[in-house]
Amino acid sequence: MARRDEEIRIATVGERVPLNSTIHLAAYDPAWPSMFAREAVRIREVLGERVLLLEHVGSTSVPGLCAKPVIDMILAVRNSADEASYGPALESEGYALRIREPDWYEHRCFKLSRFDGNLHIFSAGCPEIDRMLLFRDWLRREEGDRLLYEGTKRKLAAQKWKFTQHYADAKSKIVKEILARASDALADLGLTTWA
Numbered sequence: 527m528a529r530r531d532e533e534i535r536i537a538t539v540g541e542r543v544p545l546n547s548t549i550h551l552a553a554y555d556p557a558w559p560s561m562f563a564r565e566a567v568r569i570r571e572v573l574g575e576r577v578l579l580l581e582h583v584g585s586t587s588v589p590g591l592c593a594k595p596v597i598d599m600i601l602a603v604r605n606s607a608d609e610a611s612y613g614p615a616l617e618s619e620g621y622a623l624r625i626r627e628p629d630w631y632e633h634r635c636f637k638l639s640r641f642d643g644n645l646h647i648f649s650a651g652c653p654e655i656d657r658m659l660l661f662r663d664w665l666r667r668e669e670g671d672r673l674l675y676e677g678t679k680r681k682l683a684a685q686k687w688k689f690t691q692h693y694a695d696a697k698s699k700i701v702k703e704i705l706a707r708a709s710d711a712l713a714d715l716g717l718t719t720w721a
Contacts, residue, residue, distance in 0.1 A: 581659060598644050606647045659719070661701065
């Protein structure tokens with residue numbers, strides 16, 4: 527755990543505030559997609575053609591699934607390592623860079639101040655984008671795996687976590703298991719996406 531804490535410290539931009547608590551999960555809120563849609567319009571207005579893909583991801587994007595009430599968004603740009611090409615524009619709209627992970631797909635994460643939201647930024651073509659979209663789309667269509675994932679989340683959320691990232695890391699086993707089923711189902715059908 528000490529190694530993971532050090533990775534979190536290195537990736538964090540600004541002060542890292544420990545959670546030292548359980549995770550609050552809210553019942554699905556039908557307003558979440560609308561919150562994303564409004565924010566997507568703002569992001570597209572600010573970044574224009576620099577937006578190569580913008581999607582609502584994470585548990586708030588799956589109808590019926592409980593979630594931390596945080597709207598997760600994924601943005602693909604030409605080069606996520608080139609923060610100067612998008613960062614100042616996002617900051618002018620109330621976003622703050624909080625995570626910089628050059629060793630993990632040049633991932634950047636900006637936090638939103640208007641409501642609790644995360645904007646995950648990757649370069650176009652990043653395999654993590656496909657993984658996040660596959661997971662979302664599979665949970666939207668497969669109730670059994672949605673319920674399995676929710677049960678796992680509820681069990682883990684009841685535990686005390688030093689950082690929210692530790693909770694996210696603890697879900698990785700079930701996420702990999704579900705993703706394997708989703709990938710196999712796509713392959714069996716000869717598809718590359720559920721969309």
